[in-house]
Amino acid sequence: MFPSWLSAFYQCLNVNQPSIVALHCQEVGGKNYEASMQHVNHFIKTLLACEELQKYDRARIILDEDYTASDKFTALGSLYFIHQDVPNVLIWDFVDCKFIEVEGREVLSGNIENVPIKEKAKFPQHFFPEFKWSRKGFLRTRWSVNNCIFDLVNIHLFHDASNIVAMQSSPSVYAENRQRALLHTLQRFENDKYSKVPLFIFGDFNFRLDSNLLIQELTSKLVAKQFRGKKDQVNKIEYTEEGNGKVLLTIGSKSFDYYEKHSDLFSNMNKWLHQYDTEFQAYREQLMEFEISFPPSYPFCENVKDGVSYMKTRVPSWCDRILLTHSAKDIIVQDLSHPVVYDIIGKESCMGDHKPVYLFFHIKPGKGKSPAEDQTLLESSTTSELLRSRARTLSINGELVGNVDMEAINIHDYAVFEQEQNLIEEFRESIKNKASKDSDGDKKRSFQDVVRDVRTMEKVLKQWPGRSLDRHHSSSSEDYPSDDSEGKSLADVERDDVNSVEAFPLLVDHNENCRVVHNLQAADIVNSGEGSAVSERDVEVTLVGGTQGSGGCRDNSSGKAGVVMLAQHDDGVHVESSNPPASSNPVNQSGRERLQSGKNDQTSPSADFFAGCCSCVLF
Template sequence: METHTEVLLVTANVGSLFDNVGEIQNEWLQELYKTIRTYQPQFIALHFQEVGGKEYMVNMGHAEEFFWSIESCEALKDFDRRCIYVDNQFQTEESFTALGSMYFIHKSLKNIRQYDFSVKDFKAVPGLDKYVGSLDGVTTMEKEKFPKTFWPDFKWSRKGFMRTRWIIHDRGLDLVNIHLFHDASNLIACNASPSIYSANRKNALRHVINRISDNCHTPMPFFLFGDFNFRLDTQSLVQHLSTSAEVQTVKKDSSNEVEKIICEEKTDRQVLLLIEDKLFAYLYQAVFRENNGKALLKYDKEVAAFHDVVREEEIQFPPSYPYSEEYTKPTQYMNTRCPAWCDRILMSHTAQQFIHSGTDGERSVIYDTVGPNVCMGDHKPVFLFFALKTNEH
């Protein structure tokens, strides 16, 4: 007999929650709890990136309070099994990823087991499995930081992935928390199509997919969700945005290096677009919000290289990054980067087959942001809610 288990997957880059401790965290948590109460899932997976923020050496204590707030909240009181993994061991630079994964199982969900990667078998989920630290020796998850060789020309940063594996009734799933490399410079991102950063992300994502699909453990359907740092094809987008403008490239006196790109409207000389290393100031920012930025999705090309193995629900929300961190400007973007759909939930083709699409009167698949009208930091969390098709034993 086919049964349905309601699942909520959430990905959130939480770095700015710790860099602005106390300012936005409470509202952020309330929006998460509101999402949980609205959809009432039986299984929740929360994937966090940049735990502790940029100043993680100072803020890691606040991170533990943040996880405790979620653990002890009223919205999760009927979830009697919890598995928590937080990599906060920043002292070990060669393995530190700043990833955190939390899994909550509702008391109504009886038939669920978790994989132990050391014995290659599934086991019952105890009431609370909580690991905070280096995560070395934890056998119910796999974690890997990307090797330095992946981007030798750029600063080595806390990017990598973390995997857990589950069986819900008879349905096996890998859930992978992922954080890929960002665009370090807007000017370098404009140099080529696709950009060098896009090529780096492509290599890293292919590495992750190969790792979770190898024969070390029997390959299973998977959901990959995290901060992929996917960006719009900046070179093509700038050409599009500046079709009616005069483009001027300013170079540094001391070298031939480009310092800024200025696009001025030909008629009134108004600056339409100004690009520097860490500045992307577009005069008509509303284009990224109008109709959820749909007109710009054609420049969102990075996931297309993986359509052989993954797919995604249709995006019907504005770019998830970089939002203003000012409390009073929850829908405004910062002028630091070109807005993009960085935070995503991708799935293998086999996983997609197990999603119940819903019929009339039933809630269907929901793919959206958490807190669209509330300041959530520079990233809006992204969630996927669906009913997983299973067979009752």
């Protein structure tokens, strides 16, 4: 079903042409994740290489895949793609409490506990006492787009373990468990140290229809017959017509069959079913949702030749949702020229048991922050920073990959796992390029180690003096220092030219340069290089560089933009519901500091440049 899933996904992108794509996945690796996690590599490489996403020159792909860390593993995956015509996008560092520029494409996989651009948590086990172990939780990122700051939260709540148990009360015990977890998450965001910003929360909420009330309505004139299992517990209920004994409805722990009326009820009677879609009511004070006009997103048949039928396992429900805070609604454009679209993908295609749900909208320029934050962001940015050229780079877990054939890459070669010895043999063997070990137990240098050292030296040489060794210039060809700058430490070099140099406070002389090289190698610093200039687009975006504190940590610092969000969950890689300058990257995705260089050779933007909007799609 992978080809049909991709085809429907690409079609959604082609129709909406979003500036930003946010794709939230649950159950990364599928239910049999130990054996199937290796296939995530193919999924990610396919997306990175596809023609439809080639103009999205920046990406952040965050995959929580380390199932050997059972106390932290959530199997969540958040994928974000930014179009090349969006001039500046920032992402929040939750450790240093500051925004950093999004440059190039970065894949963060395996164990991601130390990745600073995300906040992740697994729900406490007591929230779901019926389950011995789970992978449910949330993963949050914070963004600044066009001076608009907002959070994107990937979430996965617990499912109904038994149809028999779920139908016993309203709300069901499972609905109460989900409510406990979601309210806990919202309260956590409300009470944490970060500034409060508009929030979009989307994923597999596992919201179910109130089966107690629904079944009462469907069976009010039928006769019920219970069947019991070995432990004298009810494991099946049949509802028959009085008089002739014809079975019209059968309910089991993991079965729900309304026979010939099944498809018509759940595919064609959406408005009637909405009266039983009551779980969301508990969150209306904190969250809102656009009107649902599509059929329930789960559980669809997984036969690749059948994209419309429901499996007769659960009561079909709107499990996959895109919710938002009321402040988030205020940053969305809603008029005839910019309609909001809330729908499912692949209405007639097999997409797995969950069909992706997406939200397409445009963001208002200059919203999502306080007036004080607005001025701070504007003062911290310059025209040259907004239009500085960008590089098309790909890095995996902090290592620059370079121009190599995507087919030759395995993203897990660069991943770290808490207990690698506990990976199943098939997955462990698929990771081909790990460093081998000598007989004495010391690691041999892997190919990646050698390449990293070469690139580090390349970075250092690019910064090496072009004139006499007693003078030092920045990596920008235009930014030679004045004579009075000789003998300064690296920390005094302009921040626009060398970012985060505070980590290397060394005098620039011949002997100390050797120390710089050594420290750079130890820090695994990689340069992003140069790229194509920013171009304008019909749907323009104003993105002003942020400063430390913008958008978080309660510090009061912080065009219309279009976004697509998609929310889906299926058994494989699950899906849910545009380029910044190369000026700086204070913190890379693994928490290590980078040294960046770039050229300030762009012209000033026109006044119209700051009046556009950015289209977004959330999956």
